[in-house]
Amino acid sequence: MFLAAEHFVQSPEWLWYILFYFFFAGIAGGAYLVGTLLRLSGDARDEPAARIAFLVSLPATVICPILLTADLGASWWKFWHMLVNVTPGDTGLNFKYWSPMSVGAWALLVFGLFVAVSALDAWLGGRRGSGIIPTHVNRAFNIVGSILAIYIASYTGVLLSVSNQPIWSDTWVLGGLFLASGLTGSAALIALVIRNRPEASVSLGRLHQADGYFSVLELALIIAFFITVAAAGTLGRVLPWLPLWAIAVAGVAGSLIEARGHMRVQSAGSSGAAAGARLDTLVVPLLVLLGVLALRAAVIFSAQ
């Protein structure tokens, strides 16, 4: 239930560490999902791109707990209290399904295991020609990992909503918006890495096409965000951060333009290959990634 805005709260001061955590969580989850989708829907020629996606997901995942721990400040050494309750007489594992932060801590731990295995498999697959896990098992493993990936990329938005803060608790959109944005950013980042990997470049056009679809989703959710926040009466808090929203929208627009170009090239067949190559600029993926960061900054800072 979303309420007419009336907030008398204090800011949790979730600032830079959390901003970058949200960014990398989106990239980590998005990249893992993109890798799985490439493996499930593409053909053998897409396998190098899928491996790159899993390899991209690894460092993005590793940095997440580091940022979260750093954000705890002087209590950083108590990071494990997220998982274990040390209350005298009530010790045991902590798991509150109704608290996104509690579920998220566990999800990040388990997702980390999936990412580590998938990245190792991808790395060995790239060196030896085949991974360590049989194909069918690997696909099932990736599907389960993707469910966790979706959670990691989206729960950060739900976590913000499950509060009493202005903006955050006034909209149902944030979980979906962060997921769509994470997918957009991860597809752009994978495309950026693929530029230097000739064996994976065959997937580049389809990655941009997917990025375009993800961007449409993101744009729709940005519009939904503004509508819901306006309906709650807290739009005024968003307005000072419009420049950041403009960067986010510019990233979406760049992604859409690039996707449209690649779709035209595809429909033109092999004769359009040269034109396709011209579309693969550094600027658009970087703009998309900047937009992913700007979107999260706009959401986080507008409430605090």
Add this chain to the structure above:
Amino acid sequence: MATIQAGQEYGFFTDTSICIGCKACEVACKEWNQLQGDSPSFLADSFDNTGKLDAQNWRHVKFIEHVPDQSATTGNGAAWLMMSDVCKHCKHASCMEVCPTGAIIRTEFNTVFIQQDVCNGCRNCIAACPYGVIGMNQETGTAHKCTLCYDRLQGGLEPACAKACPTQSIQFGPLAELQKAADVRLAALHSQGASQAQLYGRDDKVYGGLNAFFLLMDKPETYGLPNEENAKLPSRNNIGGYAGAAVTAVLGVIAGLVAFRRRGMG
């Protein structure tokens, strides 16, 4: 007051109609709990020099200064409203609901308490508290708020703020007794023509009832308190948030499958 016993519900009844804004409660709280207070700041247009509840201010006397520009007639002036604000020790506590570490517990006196050795400073409780009660102590890296003088209760003593209050605006005692006293006081005020007087948190309409409840002389929003309609737990947004994410996930997966579909089918 009778002996303080574990297993019984205790709380505060703060009658704002007799608060004189002396801030003795703030001083007593700081003294007992050894709170250093924040650096002094000049708030320019108010007698309120504390500003807000935070890690160093577990009691805060709010000044709502609706002073008319022109002199009011005797007995008909728009009075200042003063209220000694504190953690409400909600029955359905937002902070407790979201705390991932289990640091926030309900004590044997049915009050809400943050265990400092368990809290890891994630600040989820600060994001959740609808009253802006909890603050972060950067030195300890943990969240702090009123403990309802848990240590004093364990020693059979009433909380320092209630002990120090010179007008008995802050009353401490078993919750049932306080509720009866509040009902009597409200009836008295209404009989005197103060029809705007109302109890806040006395019943279960606000977070299941507040152990620290108030008699207000204006609507709750005037004092910075969410009204009954807005007093909702953070978990209300779980379903909407996750549903939005799930729909996006389905659409995102479909979009990816379409974009990456096998070339023979493309």
